[in-house]
Amino acid sequence: MMESQKYAIVDLETTGHSPANGDRMIQIAIVIMKNWCIEKTFTSFIHPGQAIPLFVQDLTNITDIDVQDALPFESHAETIYEMIQDSIFVAHNADFDLSFLQAEFKRAGLPEWKGKKIDTVELAKIIFPSSLSFKLGDLASDLNIPLDNAHRADNDAKATAHLLQKCWEELLTLPIITIEQLHKKSFQLKSNLSQLFFEALQIKRKTTSNEEHNIYYRKLAIKKKAELKTGNKQLEYPQSNADKIAFFQSKIPNFEERPQQFQMMDTIWDGLNLKKEVMIEASTGIGKTIGYLLPSVIYAKQQQGKVCISTYTSHLLEQLLTEEIPKIEKTLGCRVNVSLLKGMKNYIDVVQFEQLLKIRDFSYDETLTILQVLVWLTKTETGDLNEINVSGGGQLFIDKIRKNPDHHKKGSEPFDFYKRAIEESETADIVITNHAMLLADMERREPIFDQIRGWIIDEAHQFIQAAVGRDESIFSFTKWKYIFGQIGLSSENNVFANFHRVSLKKQRVSKQSLNQLEKKFMQMTKAFDETMNQIVQGMKQHSKSTKSYTKYTSFLQELNLNETLLKSVSKGIQQWIDLAEDAARQFSQEVEEIAPEHLVILEQWKYWTREMKMKVSEWEDVFLNDGVDSSTWVEIDRRNIPGSIQVYKKPIQVKDHIRKLFDPVRNHHGIIWTSGTLTVPNNKRFIADQLGIRDEVPIINLQAPPTYYSGAKAYIVNDMPDIQSVSQHRYIESISMAITRIVRSTEGRSFVLFTSQDMLKKTVELIQESELLNDYVLFAQGVTGGSRMRLLKSFQKFNHSVLFGTNSFWEGVDVPGDGLASVIIVRLPFSSPDEPSFKAKSMDLQAKGLNAFTNLSLPEAIIRFKQGFGRLIRSSKDKGVLVVLDRRIDTKSYGKEFLDSLPPISIQKLPLQNMVLELEHWYNNKHEERKQVDKNE
Numbered sequence: 001m002m003e004s005q006k007y008a009i010v011d012l013e014t015t016g017h018s019p020a021n022g023d024r025m026i027q028i029a030i031v032i033m034k035n036w037c038i039e040k041t042f043t044s045f046i047h048p049g050q051a052i053p054l055f056v057q058d059l060t061n062i063t064d065i066d067v068q069d070a071l072p073f074e075s076h077a078e079t080i081y082e083m084i085q086d087s088i089f090v091a092h093n094a095d096f097d098l099s100f101l102q103a104e105f106k107r108a109g110l111p112e113w114k115g116k117k118i119d120t121v122e123l124a125k126i127i128f129p130s131s132l133s134f135k136l137g138d139l140a141s142d143l144n145i146p147l148d149n150a151h152r153a154d155n156d157a158k159a160t161a162h163l164l165q166k167c168w169e170e171l172l173t174l175p176i177i178t179i180e181q182l183h184k185k186s187f188q189l190k191s192n193l194s195q196l197f198f199e200a201l202q203i204k205r206k207t208t209s210n211e212e213h214n215i216y217y218r219k220l221a222i223k224k225k226a227e228l229k230t231g232n233k234q235l236e237y238p239q240s241n242a243d244k245i246a247f248f249q250s251k252i253p254n255f256e257e258r259p260q261q262f263q264m265m266d267t268i269w270d271g272l273n274l275k276k277e278v279m280i281e282a283s284t285g286i287g288k289t290i291g292y293l294l295p296s297v298i299y300a301k302q303q304q305g306k307v308c309i310s311t312y313t314s315h316l317l318e319q320l321l322t323e324e325i326p327k328i329e330k331t332l333g334c335r336v337n338v339s340l341l342k343g344m345k346n347y348i349d350v351v352q353f354e355q356l357l358k359i360r361d362f363s364y365d366e367t368l369t370i371l372q373v374l375v376w377l378t379k380t381e382t383g384d385l386n387e388i389n390v391s392g393g394g395q396l397f398i399d400k401i402r403k404n405p406d407h408h409k410k411g412s413e414p415f416d417f418y419k420r421a422i423e424e425s426e427t428a429d430i431v432i433t434n435h436a437m438l439l440a441d442m443e444r445r446e447p448i449f450d451q452i453r454g455w456i457i458d459e460a461h462q463f464i465q466a467a468v469g470r471d472e473s474i475f476s477f478t479k480w481k482y483i484f485g486q487i488g489l490s491s492e493n494n495v496f497a498n499f500h501r502v503s504l505k506k507q508r509v510s511k512q513s514l515n516q517l518e519k520k521f522m523q524m525t526k527a528f529d530e531t532m533n534q535i536v537q538g539m540k541q542h543s544k545s546t547k548s549y550t551k552y553t554s555f556l557q558e559l560n561l562n563e564t565l566l567k568s569v570s571k572g573i574q575q576w577i578d579l580a581e582d583a584a585r586q587f588s589q590e591v592e593e594i595a596p597e598h599l600v601i602l603e604q605w606k607y608w609t610r611e612m613k614m615k616v617s618e619w620e621d622v623f624l625n626d627g628v629d630s631s632t633w634v635e636i637d638r639r640n641i642p643g644s645i646q647v648y649k650k651p652i653q654v655k656d657h658i659r660k661l662f663d664p665v666r667n668h669h670g671i672i673w674t675s676g677t678l679t680v681p682n683n684k685r686f687i688a689d690q691l692g693i694r695d696e697v698p699i700i701n702l703q704a705p706p707t708y709y710s711g712a713k714a715y716i717v718n719d720m721p722d723i724q725s726v727s728q729h730r731y732i733e734s735i736s737m738a739i740t741r742i743v744r745s746t747e748g749r750s751f752v753l754f755t756s757q758d759m760l761k762k763t764v765e766l767i768q769e770s771e772l773l774n775d776y777v778l779f780a781q782g783v784t785g786g787s788r789m790r791l792l793k794s795f796q797k798f799n800h801s802v803l804f805g806t807n808s809f810w811e812g813v814d815v816p817g818d819g820l821a822s823v824i825i826v827r828l829p830f831s832s833p834d835e836p837s838f839k840a841k842s843m844d845l846q847a848k849g850l851n852a853f854t855n856l857s858l859p860e861a862i863i864r865f866k867q868g869f870g871r872l873i874r875s876s877k878d879k880g881v882l883v884v885l886d887r888r889i890d891t892k893s894y895g896k897e898f899l900d901s902l903p904p905i906s907i908q909k910l911p912l913q914n915m916v917l918e919l920e921h922w923y924n925n926k927h928e929e930r931k932q933v934d935k936n937e
Contacts, residue, residue, distance in 0.1 A: 005199075007033040007118075008087035009164065011157035012097050013060050015048050019103035024048035025073055026062055029157035030083055036165055042083060043154040045070035054775040058800055060152060077108035084113065092136045092160045094119035094191055119191040120163050122368070126182065126193070127167045129372035130379070130387045133793070139163055171200045174378055175214055175221035179204060181357075181374050188367045214378060215414050218354050222377045222415045235298045235332060237269055251331045260702040264291035264674075267700055272299045272307070272454040272670035277697045279460070279688060281678035283903065284874060285704030289324045292456050292674060293430075297328055297336050300429040305453030308431045310438045312462035320432055339421065339428035340382065343437045345402045347383045347418040348373070353401040358600045365393025373401070383417020400607060426451075435459075435466030442661045453669055455662075460673035461863065464690050467654035471630070473621045477532060477645035483615060484525055487608050490518055499583070499605045502598050509586045517579045524572035531565055531623075532642045539636050550639060553836060556623075556632040556647065566623045573616040580609045622649050629653060631840030650837050652844045655692030662692075677866045681900040686859040703903060704876075711879035712872060712905045713922065719911040720885050723827075732759065735826050736766045738885055738912055739802075740773055742824055745919040746881065748776050748800040749821035753809070753868055755829055757782050760804050763826070773802065780804040807831070807864055821923070823872050824883045828898065829864035830857055858894055866901050881919065 009031040016023035029043040045062070047070040057063050080101075091097035094117045102112055121134050131142055140147035140159045143166050147159040171179065183197035214221045238247040244262050248255045264282055271278045272295065282288040296307040311317060321340060329336050353373060362370065369390050376388050385398055403418050413419075425431050431452065433441075442449060457463055488494035490501075496518070503509035538559035539552045587602055588594070594602065622632060630651045637644035651657070662671060678687045684699060717738060723731050743750050754760040764780045767773055777798045778784075779791050795803040803809075807829045831838040842852035872880035882902075889895040890909060899907060910918065 005034070006087045007090050007161075007164065008084040009033060009090040009157050009161040010084070010097050010101065011091060011153040011160060012100055013056075013062060013153045014100060015050060015052055015056055017096070019100055019107075022050070024050060025100070025104060026052060026056075026060070026067055027153040028076070028080065029153035029155075030080065031157045031161040032083065032087070033161050033164070036168065038158075038161060041154075041158070042079070043157070044076060046076065047072045055777050055798075058775075058777065058798055062152070073104050074108045077105060077110055081105060081110050081113065084115075087115065088192065088195075089113070089115055089117040090120060090160065090164055091117075092120045092156070092163070094121075116192040116195065118164070118193060118196065120160055120167065122189060122191050123167050123193055123196070124163065125368060125389070126371045126375055127170050129376040129389065131389055134389070136160065136163070168196070168200075171196070172203060174200075174375065176201070176204045177216070177219055178221045178374050178378055181219060182371055185362075185367055185371060188362065188364060189371075190364065217350055217413075217415050219357075220350065220354055220374070220377060220415075222350065223379055223381065225414065225420060226381060235301050235334070237295065237298045237302075248331070251333075258287055258704075260286040260704065261288075261291045263700075264288065264702055265295050268292050268456070268670075268672050269295040269299065271672050272296070275667060275670050277666060277671040277693070278673070279678055279693065279697060279699040280672065280674040281676070281699060281701045282674055283676055283703045284870060285708040285876060286702050288458075288674065288676070289320070290327065292458070292672065293320075293324055293328050294331070296454065296456055297332065297429060299454060301334075303453050306425070306428055306431050306451055307454040307456060308433065308438070308449070308452045309456045309458060310433050310435050310463075312435050312459040312466065316459065317432060317434060325430070336430060337424075337428045338430045338432060339425035340384075341421055341425050341431055341433045341437065341441075342384060342386075343440055344405060344418050346386060347403040347421070348377075348385050348401055349403045350377075350383075350413075350415045350417075352404075352603070355596075355600055355603050356397075356400060358596050360597075363393060365391055366397045369394030369397045380417075382421065383415075404610065435463050436470060439467055439470045439661065452665070455665065455669060455671045457671070457673045458675070460675040460691065461677055461687050462675075463658065463673075464654060464687070467658055468651055471651045471654065471657065473618055473649040475618060475622045475645075475647035475649075477642055480528065480615065483608065483611055484528075487521065487612075489521070490514070495601075495604050495608050496521070498601045499587075502601050503583070503587060506598065509583045513579065513583050513586065517576070517583060520572065520576045520579055524569070524576050527565065527569045527572050531561070531569055532645060534561055534565065535559060535634060535645060535647075536636065536642055539634060550637060552634075552636045552638060553834070554634050555836065555840075556634060557626075559634065561623070563624075570616055570619050570624065573612060573619065577609060577612055577616065580605070580612070584609065622647050627651070629656075631836060633836040633840075648836070650840075652840050653690070655690055657692075659692035676870055677863050680859045680862040680866075681897045683854075683859045686863070706904045708876045709873055709903045709905050711877070712869075712882070712903075714869075714882040714884070714899075714902060714905055714907040715915045715919070716884045716890055716907065716909045717912050717915055718887065718890055718909045720887050722887055722891075728759075728762075732762050732766055735885055736763050736770065739763070739824055739826075740767060740770070741912065741916045742822060742883055742919065743773060743776060743802050745916050746821040746923050748798075748802055750802045750824060751809075751820060751822070751868075751871060752802060752804045752824045753826060753829060754804065754806050755827045755832065757806055759826070760806060764804055775800060777801045778804070781806055781809055820872055820880055822881045822883060823868050824885065825865070825868060826885050828861055828884075828886045828888055829868065830861045858897065862898055862901050865898050869902055881922070883915070 011029050012025055013027040014023055014025050025046045026048050027043070027045050029041065031041050032039045045067045047067050049072060052062065052064055052067070089098055098113075098117055105111070105113060120136075124131065124134050124139055128139070128142070131139060133139070136156055136159055137147060139145070140163070143163065145159050145162040145166065147155055174182075179197055179201050183194060183201055186194040186197050213224050215224050216222070238244045241257075241259075241262055244265070245255075245257055248257075260282070264280055264286065267278060267280060268291070270276065282291065292309070296309065300307045309320065311320065317340065321338065325336055325338050357370065369388075372388055372390060372394070380387060385402060388398070390398055435457075486495055488496050490497050500514055500518075503514060504511065538561065539554055542552075542554045542558055584602065584606055587605075627649070630649055632647065632649040635644070635646045635648070636642075665671065673688075673691065673693065675687075679699060679701065680686050685693075685695065688697065688699060720738065721731055721734050726734075739750075739752055752763075754763070760780060761783055764778060764783055767778070777794075777800060779795050779801065781791060781804060783804075784791060784794075791803060791805075795801050833839065833842070838856075841856055845852045845855055869882050872878070872882060889898050908915075908918070
C-alpha cells in the first residue's frame with residue numbers, strides 16, 4: 001500500500017555538474033517520509049577535497065570555511081546507503097542527484113543503489129501545469145512552502161518533501177477520469193509516477209467524490225464555467241482633487257496624493273466623455289495603471305458600454321487581471337466585469353485534443369504535455385493555452401490543439417472556450433486585449449468591437465512594433481524542410497505514408513489520386529530546392545563586394561532571382577494542396593464509418609495540408625508580392641548553408657495601416673494613447689507620427705516629482721578614447737576596464753548596453769580572460785544560451801551578477817527594487833546603419849528629401865536611451881546609477897538631447913578614476929542607509 005511507502009527525499013550541493021570531471025559533493029540532506037509524515041532527517045557538510053568555485057559559493061552561501069572540518073563522502077557513504085534502502089528515491093531533478101550519488105557510491109566502493117525514483121520537477125509540471133517556473137524556489141513561493149535559504153541542501157530537501165506532499169494532495173482533488181488518464185499514459189515518463197497515480201486511483205474509487213463542478217466530453221473532465229456575477233452599482237466620478245483625496249483615503253491605507261495621477265484621470269475622463277483623442281506620456285511613479293483604469297471603469301458602468309484596454313505583453317495582461325483590477329474593485333466597492341480577449345488560436349480545441357489522444361506513439365515531450373493538458377482542463381477558466389508552461393518539444397503538440405478557423409463550427413458547446421470568451425465580453429465593462437489581437441480583430445471588424453465605447457492603448461509606443469509584427473513575413477528554410485519531412489513520401493515513415501497505407505487498405509482513396517499526390521510532392525520539393533540553391537549562389541556573388549563576416553545579408557531585389565522558378569514553386573504547392581484536399585474528401589465519403597485510429601490519421605493529414613496552405617501564402621507574400629511600402633532581405637550564416645536561410649519582409653512604415661483601423665472609431669469614441677516613452681526633446685511627435693496620429697491631437701506630459709528620482713545619478717566618463725581615433729581592440733580594452741571597475745564599485749547588479757553584438761562578445765571574452773570579474777556571474781545576450789526572459793531571471797537569481805545586452809534587450813524588461821544598481825551605456829543606442837530594416841527606412845526618408853539622422857536615427861536612439869534609464873528607477877525607494885561611456889554625449893551637439901530626455905537628476909562629467917571613487921562613496925552610503933532602514937523596520 002502506497003500510504004506506508006517510504007520516501008527518501010534527497011538534495012545535494014556540489015562543486016559542479018560532473019563527478020567524472022572531478023566535481024564533488026559539498027553538502028547532502030536526506031528527509032525520510034512515511035505516511036506523508038517526516039520521520040527523520042540527515043544533513044551534513046562534505047569535504048570536497050578541493051576549493052569551492054566562487055559562483056557556487058554565491059549560489060549556495062557555502063564557503064570553504066563551512067566545509068574545512070567536514071569529513072569526505074567516504075566517511076558517510078554506508079550511513080547514506082543504508083538510509084535510502086527500501087525507499088523510493090525523490091529529488092527535484094532526480095536524474096542529477098541520483099546519478100551524482102551513484103558515482104560517489106561507486107567511488108566509495110559500494111554497489112549501485114537499486115530502486116524506484118520520483119522526480120518532483122516532472123511531477124510538478126503535471127500537477128501544477130500553469131506554474132510560471134518549475135524551479136524549487138519558485139514552486140515553494142507559489143505553494144507557500146517554507147524555503148528561507150534556497151540552494152542549501154537541508155532547506156531544499158525539506159522543501160522538496162513538502163512539494164511531494166502538496167502534489168499528492170492536489171492529485172487527490174482531480175476527477176477520477178483524469179487520474180485514470182494520467183495513470184494510463186504515465187508509463188512513458190522518466191520517473192516512476194505511474195505507481196503514485198495508481199495509488200491515488202485506489203483511494204478515489206473508495207470515496208464518493210463530488211464532481212459536479214466539471215463537465216465531460218468523452219473521457220475528458222473540464223472545469224464548468226463559473227457563473228458571471230453582475231451588478232451595476234451607480235458610480236460617480238470624483239471631479240475635484242478634494243473629492244479624489246477623500247475617495248482614495250477612505251479605501252487605501254497610507255494613500256499618497258499624486259497630482260499627476262489626478263491629472264491623468266481627469267484627462268482620460270474628459271477624453272472618454274467628449275469622445276476626444278489624446279496622448280499621455282506618463283513617467284514611472286505617477287501610478288499610470290490606476291490612472292487609466294479608474295475613469296475607464298466608472299465611464300463603462302455609467303454608459304453601460306465597454307472600454308477596451310490594449311497592452312503589449314502577456315505579462316502586462318496578467319498583471320492587469322490579477323493585481324490591478326482587484327485593487328480597483330476594492331476601491332470602488334463593486335465587482336468589475338472583465339473579459340480577457342485573445343485571438344482564436346490562443347484557445348484549446350477540445351475536440352481536436354480528444355482525437356489526438358487516440359494516437360499510440362508519442363514522444364516523451366508530447367506525453368508530458370498531454371498529461372499537463374489533462375490536469376489543466378480541470379482547472380482553467382479561460383482555455384487559453386498560454387497558461388500551460390510546456391517544454392520546447394511540447395510546444396509542437398500545443399500548436400496541433402489550437403482552435404482553428406477551419407474547425408470553427410456554429411453551435412455553442414459548453415467546452416468551446418473561444419465562444420465562452422466572446423460571450424463573457426458581451427457583458428463586460430472592461431475588455432482587455434493585446435495589441436496584436438486588437439490589430440487583427442479591428443482589421444476583421446469583429447462584432448465585439450462594435451460595442452466598445454472607449455479605447456485605452458497602453459504601452460502605445462509598442463503599438464508600432466505590434467503593427468510591424470502583424471504585417472511582417474519571415475521565411476525560414478528549416479521550418480519549410482520540417483513540414484516537407486513531416487508529410488514525406490509513401491516509402492518513408494510519416495504522415496503521407498500512414499495516409500497512403502490506410503487509404504489503400506480500406507480502399508478509401510483511389511490509387512491514381514495517391515500516385516498523383518506523390519508525384520506532385522516530388523516536383524514541388526525539387527522546385528523549392530532549386531530556388532534555395534539560386535538564393536545561396538546569388539548571396540555568394542553579392543557578398544564578394546561586402547565585408548566578409550560570418551553572416552551574408554542582401555536585399556532580395558539585389559539577387560535577381562528567376563521569377564518563373566519562384567512562381568513554379570507556389571503553383572506546385574497550390575496544385576498539391578488541391579490534390580491533398582480532394583484525397584481527404586474521398587477518404588471521408590465512404591459509407592463505412594471511419595475507425596477512431598483512422599480518423600486520427602485523417603486529422604493529421606488535414607492539419608499538415610492546412611500548414612501548407614499557410615506556407616503558400618507566406619511564399620507568395622515574401623517572394624512574389626513586391627510591396628512598395630516594405631523591404632525584403634535575406635540572411636544566411638556562412639557556417640550553415642542552406643540550413644540558415646531566412647528571408648524577412650517588413651513594412652517600412654505602418655502609420656497608414658494604423659490610421660485606417662482607427663479612423664472608423666475616431667470622433668465617435670474616446671481614444672487614449674499612453675506610455676512612459678512617447679516623446680524626444682526636439683521631436684515631440686516622433687512616436688505620434690509613426691502611429692499616424694494627426695498633429696492636432698495633444699500630447700500631455702506627466703512627470704513624477706523630482707523626489708521620486710532622488711535615488712538616481714548619472715555619470716558621463718569624459719576620458720574614454722574616441723572610437724574613431726583608436727583601433728577596435730584598444731577601444732574594447734578601455735571599455736572592458738571601465739565596466740570592470742564600475743561593476744566592482746556597485747558590487748554587481750549591472751546592465752551593460754551595447755549596440756553591436758560583435759563588440760559585446762569581444763568585450764565579454766576580454767573581461768573573462770582578465771579574470772577581474774571571476775567572482776561575478778556574467779550573462780551575455782547571444783553568448784549565454786536562453787531567451788531574453790530566461791537571461792533576466794538568471795541575472796536576478798545572483799547577488800553578484802552582470803547582464804550584457806544589445807539594443808533589443810531594453811524593450812519591456814523590468815527589474816524592480818534592489819535588482820539593479822547600475823546601467824552602463826557603452827555606446828549611445830543608435831541602430832546599425834547596415835541593419836536592413838533601418839537601412840530601408842533611411843532610404844525611404846532620403847527619397848522624400850528628409851534627413852534620416854534627425855528624423856529617424858536620433859529619435860529612435862533617444863527613445864531607447866530613455867527606456868534604458870527607465871529600467872533603473874521603478875519606485876521612489878530605488879537607488880541606481882546611469883553611466884555613459886560614449887564620449888559623443890559630451891562632444892556632439894546632439895548629446896544635449898539625450899541628457900534633456902532624462903528626468904531632473906544629478907549629471908556629472910568626470911574622468912573614470914574620479915567617477916569610480918564617487919561611485920564607491922555613493923554605494924557605501926547607500927549600504928549604510930539600507931542597514932539603517934532594516935534596523936528601524
